[in-house]
Amino acid sequence: MTSWEATMNKTEYYQAQAGFCVEMAGAIKRPDYREWWLSMAEEWRELAEEPTRHIRKSEPADHPQPRHNYR
Numbered sequence: 397m398t399s400w401e402a403t404m405n406k407t408e409y410y411q412a413q414a415g416f417c418v419e420m421a422g423a424i425k426r427p428d429y430r431e432w433w434l435s436m437a438e439e440w441r442e443l444a445e446e447p448t449r450h451i452r453k454s455e456p457a458d459h460p461q462p463r464h465n466y467r
Contacts, residue, residue: 407444414440 417437
C-alpha cells in the first residue's frame with residue numbers, strides 16, 4: 397500500500413481507481429481495450445457506492461479488487 401492509499405478512505409480509493417481506468421480508456425485507441433477499461437471503471441464505481449459490500453475471502457480486506465474478465 398502506498399502512503400497516499402493509507403490516507404484515503406475506501407470510497408475515495410475506489411473513486412480514484414475508477415478515474416484512472418477512465419483516463420486509460422481515453423488513451424487507448426483500440427475500441428475493445430477501451431471498453432474493457434470503461435467496464436473496469438464501472439466496477440470500481442460500484443465498489444465506491446457499496447462500502448458495506450461483502451468481500452470475497454481471497455481478496456485483501458483493505459481494498460478488494462473488482463471482479464473482471466481478462467481476455
